Amino acid sequence: MDTTNKYVSCVIMGGLGNQLFQIFTVFGFALKNGWTPIFPYSEKTHLGLQRNTYWKSFLKELHCYTTNHEGCTITNQMLQTFPRMNEFSFRYKEITPLSSIAFLLYGYYQSYYYFKDVEQVIFEKIRLKQQQDSVRSQYSGLLNQNGKKIICMHFRLGDYVNIQHCHPLMNADYYNKALKRIFSKEDQSNCVVLYFCQNVDMQMVGILTTLLEADFLDLKFIHAANVNSDWEEMLLMSCCDHYTIGNSTFSWWGAYFNQNPDESKIICYPSKWFGPGLPHNTVDLFPPSWNKIECNI
Structure with missing residues (x-):
């Protein structure tokens, strides 16, 4: 050495x-x-x-x-x-x-x-901007929504279903509150939701999005389907305008990689990141410009 x-x-x-x-x-x-x-x-x-x-x-x-x-x-x-x-x-x-x-x-x-x-410096080392540009081009059909702002919504279920004492599942109430927070500053009629989840979770996510569609009648929900890989999905998330993230580091990076100025984006995260089985203090996890949303779970 x-x-x-x-x-x-x-x-x-x-x-x-x-x-x-x-x-x-x-x-x-x-x-x-x-x-x-x-x-x-x-x-x-x-x-x-x-x-x-x-x-x-x-x-x-x-x-x-x-x-x-x-x-x-x-x-x-x-x-x-x-x-x-x-x-x-x-x-x-x-x-x-x-x-x-x-x-x-x-x-x-x-x-x-x-x-x-x-x-x-690290973003430059991984060529983040260039990789985001490539994803924007490859998935332009998802990102081009007639000039409307895109709200990234991420559902993290998967293995969490069986370990909710450590990683609780976010319910429709959390996403409802997060959307209302965004719409307190952004015109709902100028937005669409692009939602992300694992294929195995589509049935449960379908129930959640149906509940949300009933609360936001004029809001369009689009599934980000057929993305080639998980890392491209994360980059695609980072190309959105606003965020309602799930309680996962995958969600966190999808929002954190967004390079728009803080004042132009709204990032919402759940107040309960872990369950009682993991009593971690998450105060140093979230930038101060992000919005904590109280969740009743």
């Missing part, structure tokens, strides 16, 4: 939203402190439920920071020998290196405070 550089890495785990927090946190520390980021390369995560990684797709521009990059002398096995820093708590806590040479972050690090000062 090149001892002239100081290396920071992390254990990659969870789905795309979780992985992004881990990767952005590593870059946040590296860019602010003059360290070199290095990530373990694999096509699947190895901790817990196996999930895809994105080094060949959404995050292909970061491949050069992985152990699979040509000329890299650090292996995945070597990364495991780095001193490991476990996440102290769910709230933001400044990272203090365990070693003057190298260390490994282990945790979820779900706070924008870890990278907000350098986020534009």
Whole structure:
């Protein structure tokens, strides 16, 4: 290993939203402190439920920071020998290196405070704008709604159905309140809803959207169907105008990647992000410009 550089890495785990927090946190520390980021390369995560990684797709521009990059002398096995820093708590806590040479972050690090000062640099590294432009072109039929503002609505059900003590399901009341918050500042007649969900959840989501359609009679609800991949879906979400997100990091990044000025977008999130089984303090998770919506669940 090149001892002239100081290396920071992390254990990659969870789905795309979780992985992004881990990767952005590593870059946040590296860019602010003059360290070199290095990530373990694999096509699947190895901790817990196996999930895809994105080094060949959404995050292909970061491949050069992985152990699979040509000329890299650090292996995945070597990364495991780095001193490991476990996440102290769910709230933001400044990272203090365990070693003057190298260390490994282990945790979820779900706070924008870890990278907000350098986020534009990281956005440029992953070519966020260019990838958004590509998605806008590919899915122009969904995004071109005769000049109307598009409200992104994300439903997170899936495995949450069986673990609601940790991850509660958002009901129609939450989405109703979120839409009303948006329409307190935006003309409803100038909006459409583009909603996102997993295919396996379409029956349950259909019930929710039917309830919402009954409350907002003149509001058009459009399903974002036939999107090629989850990461393209996240980018498509980021190209909308306003947001009612679910309680998931996938939802969070879909809204966070939107680069419009804060004053031109309304982002709503549920007051209950976790259930009683995960009593985390989420105060450092949401930017102050976002709107907390009380949910009765």
